[in-house]
Amino acid sequence: MSNRKPSWYGIVKENDADKGMFTEKMKQIVIERVEHNRYKKMNHAFIKVLFPVAAAGLMLSILIVPLTNSWPAIFPLKQGGDSNGSMSPPGASGNDVTLNYEPAADVKIIPETDKAIRRDRLERIPLSSVTIKEVVASEGMGKYGKYVEYRKEGDPNPFFGYDSTNFLSSVIEGVYEIGYGALSDVKFRKSDAFGFSNVRLDGKCGPERRCTYWISQENNNIIANYQMDAATIYEEDLDGDGVTEAVVLTHDQDVYIYKNIAGVIKSIDVQAALQATFRDTVTYDPVQRTFQISSTLESRKYRYAAGMDKLELLERRELTYKGTM
Amino acid sequence: METEYLKDIDDVDSTELYNLMNQYGDDVWRYAYAITKNKEQSKDIAQEVFIKVHSHLHTYRGQSSFKTWLFAITRNIAINEMRSGYFRKVLLFGNVRNTRTEQSAEGTYIGIQGAAVIRSIIMGLSRKLREVLILDLDHELTIQEMADVLGIPQGTVKSRLNRARKKVEKIWREMENE
Numbered sequence: 001m002s003n004r005k006p007s008w009y010g011i012v013k014e015n016d017a018d019k020g021m022f023t024e025k026m027k028q029i030v031i032e033r034v035e036h037n038r039y040k041k042m043n044h045a046f047i048k049v050l051f052p053v054a055a056a057g058l059m060l061s062i063l064i065v066p067l068t069n070s071w072p073a074i075f076p077l078k079q080g081g082d083s084n085g086s087m088s089p090p091g092a093s094g095n096d097v098t099l100n101y102e103p104a105a106d107v108k109i110i111p112e113t114d115k116a117i118r119r120d121r122l123e124r125i126p127l128s129s130v131t132i133k134e135v136v137a138s139e140g141m142g143k144y145g146k147y148v149e150y151r152k153e154g155d156p157n158p159f160f161g162y163d164s165t166n167f168l169s170s171v172i173e174g175v176y177e178i179g180y181g182a183l184s185d186v187k188f189r190k191s192d193a194f195g196f197s198n199v200r201l202d203g204k205c206g207p208e209r210r211c212t213y214w215i216s217q218e219n220n221n222i223i224a225n226y227q228m229d230a231a232t233i234y235e236e237d238l239d240g241d242g243v244t245e246a247v248v249l250t251h252d253q254d255v256y257i258y259k260n261i262a263g264v265i266k267s268i269d270v271q272a273a274l275q276a277t278f279r280d281t282v283t284y285d286p287v288q289r290t291f292q293i294s295s296t297l298e299s300r301k302y303r304y305a306a307g308m309d310k311l312e313l314l315e316r317r318e319l320t321y322k323g324t325m
Numbered sequence: 326m327e328t329e330y331l332k333d334i335d336d337v338d339s340t341e342l343y344n345l346m347n348q349y350g351d352d353v354w355r356y357a358y359a360i361t362k363n364k365e366q367s368k369d370i371a372q373e374v375f376i377k378v379h380s381h382l383h384t385y386r387g388q389s390s391f392k393t394w395l396f397a398i399t400r401n402i403a404i405n406e407m408r409s410g411y412f413r414k415v416l417l418f419g420n421v422r423n424t425r426t427e428q429s430a431e432g433t434y435i436g437i438q439g440a441a442v443i444r445s446i447i448m449g450l451s452r453k454l455r456e457v458l459i460l461d462l463d464h465e466l467t468i469q470e471m472a473d474v475l476g477i478p479q480g481t482v483k484s485r486l487n488r489a490r491k492k493v494e495k496i497w498r499e500m501e502n503e
Contacts, residue, residue: 005461005462006490006494008439008443008493008494008497009462011439011440011443012440012443012444012447012462013462013463014440020351021350021351021354021355021358021364021367021368021371022346022350022351022353022354022368022371026346026350026368026371026372027343027346027347027350029372030342030346030372030375030376030379031339031342031343033372033376034339034342034376034379034380035339037376037379037380156362206406
């Protein structure tokens with residue numbers, strides 16, 4: 001093969017329209033994620049290495065210092081009450097936290113950090129128009145339907161959809177098309193999230209990512225409400241109004257609550273609501289239905305208020321100095 | 326920016342990472358696009374590449390040029406994501422249909438422009454041919470570097486590149502004669 005470049009190389013290179021595709025926003029997202037990972041590692045290292053060392057030092061001081069001077073004999077773990085110490089508590093310092101739910105942003109392209117639930121009406125396409133590659137039926141003899149992966153003639157992309165004769169009867173065998181791509185490790189569950197009669201379909205849709213579809217019937221249409229980074233999902237009636245909300249933990253362990261507000265599924269980023277920094281950890285306890293924000297210095301536990309979009313402070317726990325000089 | 330020093334360090338700070346993204350971000354995106362043919366997916370892949378660069382820089386020890394190493398990561402991520410059906414952008418049927426309509430209209434519009442026509446021909450090639458041609462045309466990798474990125478012998482790179490160029494020329498000629 002000749003090493004000489006063809007003449008048309010020059011034409012293409014001169015008219016390069018793809019400069020600046022890696023935008024400033026993308027760079028910013030990368031930096032934020034790298035920083036986030038760095039803090040997570042630091043916290044992890046602190047807990048694994050530094051914390052035991054610090055704890056051992058502390059124990060030593062408790063044993064030795066009282067013998068030599070009038071320093072504190074104990075650093076008790078104080079429960080409840082406000083912090084009077086100079087150390088920074090995690091996140092917001094107020095008692096209760098109002099939750100201002102946001103609807104999904106009106107964007108054609110879902111940004112990397114966007115975790116909103118969006119909805120779409122699924123169209124039914126005849127099975128005769130596609131080549132089926134894989135069918136995964138839900139447990140219980142197809143009780144909740146089937147996941148169907150297929151190809152379309154002339155299109156290199158795989159497509160997938162949901163097949164159910166439970167919702168709508170049709171003389172034509174068909175599949176409700178969800179989109180292009182494919183899921184692996186597919187799971188079905190019955191779900192009443194958001195007050196709909198749902199089937200919840202979720203599966204692995206990328207490296208370290210699971211996508212979830214709440215599929216329901218509305219006025220003879222099949223609707224999919226979907227969230228695209230739901231590593232763990234808990235469906236609970238948090239505010240006690242009889243309608244189930246969804247608490248979702250993303251792959252990065254960020255916590256979101258999704259709620260049906262006047263027919264629109266809106267979301268709240270719990271980290272943001274609690275004003276958590278990268279150093280703080282926010283967790284959800286599905287048994288107690290509590291949200292907890294923790295740093296190495298303090299933790300606060302919240303429960304969703306009955307009938308209100310608010311997190312009520314249940315408990316504040318902090319490590320404080322208590323003794324005499 | 327000189328990247329020789331990267332083989333001797335295990336970590337880069339945010340400023341250095343930002344500079345690397347300035348220097349290579351578009352190249353990585355373009356290569357991901359050559360593989361996936363999906364602009365939005367390529368954005369995600371390109372971002373993932375630099376996150377990997379940050380966390381795995383200690384594994385780069387100058388065994389190839391930094392760009393070659395970067396492209397090998399890009400290729401791995403892009404192919405893995407295609408295999409696992411990474412489609413979280415422009416996902417649902419309505420959106421897919423809209424996207425295609427736009428692409429089609431755009432394709433008609435740019436059809437009169439030579440560079441865009443050639444680009445569209447390249448993007449219509451099979452992935453094997455498209456990939457090697459983009460690495461040569463856009464990124465000017467040597468045959469050895471392309472072989473390293475693709476994990477194939479140099480002879481195969483030459484043969485694919487030759488086929489790719491001829492195919493583009495043939496289709497372009499046919500289109501001009503229409």
